[in-house]
Amino acid sequence: MSQLMQNPAHPAAAPPDLYAPIVRDLEEVERVLAQTLRSRYHQITAVVDHVGQYRGKRLRPALLLLTARACGLVTTAHHVLAAVVEMIHTATLVHDDVLDGAAVRRHVATVNAEWGNQTSILLGDYLFTHAFHLSATLGDPRACRIIGESTNRVCEGELCQGLERGNLELAEDAYFDMIDGKTAELIACCCRLGALFSDAEPEVVEGLTRYGRLLGLAFQIADDLLDLEGEERTTGKSLGTDLDQLKLTLPLIRLLKQSPQAASTRLRQIMCSPGNHKREALLPLLREGGALDYARRRAEEFANLAQAELECLPRSVCRTILENLAERAVHRTS
Amino acid sequence: MSQLMQNPAHPAAAPPDLYAPIVRDLEEVERVLAQTLRSRYHQITAVVDHVGQYRGKRLRPALLLLTARACGLVTTAHHVLAAVVEMIHTATLVHDDVLDGAAVRRHVATVNAEWGNQTSILLGDYLFTHAFHLSATLGDPRACRIIGESTNRVCEGELCQGLERGNLELAEDAYFDMIDGKTAELIACCCRLGALFSDAEPEVVEGLTRYGRLLGLAFQIADDLLDLEGEERTTGKSLGTDLDQLKLTLPLIRLLKQSPQAASTRLRQIMCSPGNHKREALLPLLREGGALDYARRRAEEFANLAQAELECLPRSVCRTILENLAERAVHRTS
Numbered sequence: 297m298s299q300l301m302q303n304p305a306h307p308a309a310a311p312p313d314l315y316a317p318i319v320r321d322l323e324e325v326e327r328v329l330a331q332t333l334r335s336r337y338h339q340i341t342a343v344v345d346h347v348g349q350y351r352g353k354r355l356r357p358a359l360l361l362l363t364a365r366a367c368g369l370v371t372t373a374h375h376v377l378a379a380v381v382e383m384i385h386t387a388t389l390v391h392d393d394v395l396d397g398a399a400v401r402r403h404v405a406t407v408n409a410e411w412g413n414q415t416s417i418l419l420g421d422y423l424f425t426h427a428f429h430l431s432a433t434l435g436d437p438r439a440c441r442i443i444g445e446s447t448n449r450v451c452e453g454e455l456c457q458g459l460e461r462g463n464l465e466l467a468e469d470a471y472f473d474m475i476d477g478k479t480a481e482l483i484a485c486c487c488r489l490g491a492l493f494s495d496a497e498p499e500v501v502e503g504l505t506r507y508g509r510l511l512g513l514a515f516q517i518a519d520d521l522l523d524l525e526g527e528e529r530t531t532g533k534s535l536g537t538d539l540d541q542l543k544l545t546l547p548l549i550r551l552l553k554q555s556p557q558a559a560s561t562r563l564r565q566i567m568c569s570p571g572n573h574k575r576e577a578l579l580p581l582l583r584e585g586g587a588l589d590y591a592r593r594r595a596e597e598f599a600n601l602a603q604a605e606l607e608c609l610p611r612s613v614c615r616t617i618l619e620n621l622a623e624r625a626v627h628r629t630s
Numbered sequence: 631m632s633q634l635m636q637n638p639a640h641p642a643a644a645p646p647d648l649y650a651p652i653v654r655d656l657e658e659v660e661r662v663l664a665q666t667l668r669s670r671y672h673q674i675t676a677v678v679d680h681v682g683q684y685r686g687k688r689l690r691p692a693l694l695l696l697t698a699r700a701c702g703l704v705t706t707a708h709h710v711l712a713a714v715v716e717m718i719h720t721a722t723l724v725h726d727d728v729l730d731g732a733a734v735r736r737h738v739a740t741v742n743a744e745w746g747n748q749t750s751i752l753l754g755d756y757l758f759t760h761a762f763h764l765s766a767t768l769g770d771p772r773a774c775r776i777i778g779e780s781t782n783r784v785c786e787g788e789l790c791q792g793l794e795r796g797n798l799e800l801a802e803d804a805y806f807d808m809i810d811g812k813t814a815e816l817i818a819c820c821c822r823l824g825a826l827f828s829d830a831e832p833e834v835v836e837g838l839t840r841y842g843r844l845l846g847l848a849f850q851i852a853d854d855l856l857d858l859e860g861e862e863r864t865t866g867k868s869l870g871t872d873l874d875q876l877k878l879t880l881p882l883i884r885l886l887k888q889s890p891q892a893a894s895t896r897l898r899q900i901m902c903s904p905g906n907h908k909r910e911a912l913l914p915l916l917r918e919g920g921a922l923d924y925a926r927r928r929a930e931e932f933a934n935l936a937q938a939e940l941e942c943l944p945r946s947v948c949r950t951i952l953e954n955l956a957e958r959a960v961h962r963t964s
Contacts, residue, residue: 335786337786337789337790337793339790339793339794340786340789340790340793343789343793387755388755391751391752391755394747394751395748395751395752411793413728413747414729414792414795415789415792415793417725417728417729417751417754418725418729418785418788418789418792419789420751420755421721421722421725421754421755421758421785421788421789422782422785422786422789424755424758424759424785425758425778425781425782425784425785426782428762428774428777428778428781428782429775429778429779429781429782430778431774431778432771432774432775432777432778432779433775435771435775436771437766437768437769437770437771437774440762440765440766440771440774441763441766441767441769443762443766444759444762444763444764444765444766445763445766447759447762447763448756448759448760448762448763450759451752451755451756451758451759452669452671452674452756454752454755455671455674455677455749455752455753455755455756456671456673456674458748458749458752459671459673459674459677459745459749460673461748
């Protein structure tokens with residue numbers, strides 16, 4: 297969490313003790329996660345514990361708790377919902393790693409690398425259903441409905457991306473629609489739940505939902521850029537997988553569209569050639585053609601729009617962190 | 631459905647028009663399924679339509695509706711819940727086919743055979759989340775809680791079975807515990823929901839839940855027997871997969887336990903040998919050793935206990951069908 301709360305632009309803007317409540321919230325979420333995922337089968341516990349080592353940025357629970365605190369009170373329901381969204385996110389990661397055949401995630405061997413695809417698929421299902429069960433324990437139909445709807449949209453986006461693999465004609469609009477589903481939807485859902493369960497006014501709930509969606513779009517474009525130009529050492533995961541899987545992302549869509557006929561044909565040949573050295577071959581072309589800069593600019597635009605949505609909130613430490621998050625989503629190396 | 635309602639012992643027991651309300655209920659469930667699974671992405675619709683061709687016995691929705699009608703009134707909530715349980719069941723089938731590398735399901739090519747494992751994994755997730763979203767639309771926290779809890783237990787059972795693959799020391803108790811999770815739990819859940827949403831008395835809800843669980847156990851043992859001695863032509867799916875995947879089922883657990891040291895060692899050698907002709911090699915041994923008969927007897931015991939639980943219901947056409955179902959679960963060829 298400390299990562300998320302760094303404020304390099306204004307190191308003295310908020311003394312560390314102001315962060316204490318948010319740190320305590322996140323610790324509470326970890327407790328809910330650990331308690332919920334305990335299984336009476338020791339074999340299952342071993343796999344769940346392994347996934348616990350991924351310990352990523354906890355972006356989704358943090359967003360849910362930060363929006364809650366920015367709107368008012370943080371309740372037990374928020375801690376439960378934050379655990380729910382993290383479980384859903386982890387389920388999608390575990391299945392993504394099977395789809396991508398990835399060996400490493402956040403510097404740790406993936407479940408599929410360690411236990412095989414079968415266990416990974418079932419573990420993902422186990423986490424999904426745990427998340428739904430946990431959200432149902434709140435007894436508030438809004439939680440189940442919002443989470444059910446968002447998660448479904450996430451899967452639709454992922455499924456669509458999978459079915460569009462190898463389609464080198466993919467348009468920018470279709471790409472944005474897909475990442476809106478597979479990434480932005482769940483992030484928007486976190487912000488919506490945070491605000492809604494703090495009894496925020498409807499316009500604040502809607503404003504923060506839009507903030508989450510725009511942040512999610514910026515975040516995914518930055519992620520796609522990292523897959524192209526990042527370093528495995530820093531990101532802690534296998535890179536270049538989008539190209540290997542013939543998944544088109546914004547820079548490549550741009551380059552294919554902007555290139556003259558001959559260059560475009562050459563690009564398609566590289567994409568469709570066997571082997572997994574597409575990243576090395578395409579990176580200079582993407583750089584020289586300005587496609588990486590274009591994608592970065594689009595991500596910045598979304599981040600700026602996200603920041604503007606925060607105007608609906610009174611000034612607070614949490615609002616400042618949410619503003620910084622939008623900036624950091626674009627300029628990150630991991 | 632006509633399959634489920636045949637009553638070979640008493641062909642004249644219930645004239646066909648008595649079945650009309652149940653047939654209408656099931657048609658309504660098909661409408662809910664079709665409407666819910668419509669996607670704005672035509673590529674997704676194509677895969678969903680393909681899965682629609684599986685059209686199995688619709689055992690789970692039928693149980694939910696039959697228990698509902700046996701207790702009292704069938705409402706819109708029952709139709710929605712019946713669609714939910716069928717979606718969950720289909721999601722587990724789609725993922726099972728990936729795990730088993732199965733090529734055929736109900737005489738139709740599996741999704742993994744047609745679109746690959748990636749699409750299958752994501753389609754399963756899509757169906758799971760659709761089911762949860764649909765159950766949340768009822769606005770009744772009981773539906774989400776019961777379905778969340780049951781589905782989680784199903785995944786736990788499946789995950790456990792996967793992690794126990796290759797364990798030739800698996801005990802009978804552990805096997806029963808696993809099939810209680812992976813199969814009996816969801817069938818029990820159907821009966822529970824049917825009764826609960828018909829405002830049945832608590833002891834009837836509990837009795838029918840036990841009926842479902844016992845029926846599920848009988849059903850799974852019969853399924854495991856079919857995997858060993860069934861015919862692919864009749865069952866419409868790949869057989870022998872349990873052995874190929876080193877998943878121990880009741881007949882083999884029994885044979886391993888009952889065999890003298892030397893025979894048991896020979897069995898283990900056959901199990902661990904490469905190739906996929908284990909079924910042919912083991913079937914005569916399972917037959918001669920009485921292991922198939924033993925498993926069939928256990929399935930019959932569960933079916934009889936299931937029938938006894940129906941005493942909590944007044945006599946009706948639906949109760950008769952539920953009684954027959956317990957019998958048919960054991961003596962089936964597909």
